[in-house]
Amino acid sequence: MSDGKEWYLEYEIHKNRPGLLGEVSSLLGTLGINILTINGVDHERRGLLVVSQDDKQMEQFLIAIKKMETIYLTKVRQPTLGDRLAVRHGRYIERDTGDRKTFRFSRDEIGLLVDFMAEVFKMPNHPLLGIRGLPRVGKSESIIAASVSANKRWQFISSTLLKQTIRTRLSDDERSQEHIFVIDGAVSKRSGSESHWSLIRELMRLPVTKVIEHPDTFVTGTEFSMNDFDYIIELRSHREEEISHGVSPTPYFSWPYFNS
Incomplete structure (x- = not known):
């Protein structure tokens, strides 16, 4: 387990351009905040799991990130299970x-x-x-x-x-x-x-x-x-498929050992 306090950060990209991710990463590194994982969690959003040694580092980051016009920070919180999986898989x-x-x-x-x-x-x-x-x-x-x-x-x-x-x-x-x-x-x-x-x-x-x-x-x-x-x-099987709640499924094998 990493020393320090884990955070989940998510930002929305207003104007994508080369080097944008590097700027965010450099800002975090300058403040001594370590990046554990980073991934896109939507077409125009990125999620990061980071570790800070104290809350003051995060306060400094939040002040600095507000000055960047190309991105908008949408989430800053202790990571939930959903956050960890979203970063791991690139989707919520x-x-x-x-x-x-x-x-x-x-x-x-x-x-x-x-x-x-x-x-x-x-x-x-x-x-x-x-x-x-x-x-x-x-x-x-x-x-x-x-x-x-x-x-x-x-x-x-x-x-x-x-x-x-x-x-x-x-x-x-x-x-x-x-x-x-x-x-x-x-x-x-x-x-x-x-x-x-x-x-x-x-x-x-x-x-x-x-x-x-x-x-x-x-x-x-x-x-x-x-x-x-x-x-x-x-x-x-697909997003539009209907699931009938409370109804036993139709048997899908007719053999004696496969009767449900």
């Missing part, structure tokens, strides 16, 4: 304006989605995530990739990734907080026995990270609600 995560815990991705943003979930999986408060999306869009695969990236082990409680999985018990080793527990809400609602739901209720009480596919279907007719979720992820 789309967030629902009405429900701030809902984040939207399309298939061409799988890398961004995996990084986002991996960072959430590393959080010490063991969040509950829900992920919406039509069959075969990449939900389970993204969860596995994010678990690997976060150096966590994944454990399917219900799934149809390879064959239908309906777990009714876990060994002591499988109850580790280093596991990511994955539940397919549609499979559990359709095929889960009482012992299966007893296991789910036990996991919901434990301080472990859980990811529930088809969360709207999962909560229907149960004691759980959408308010229990810390994050809701929507994954689409």
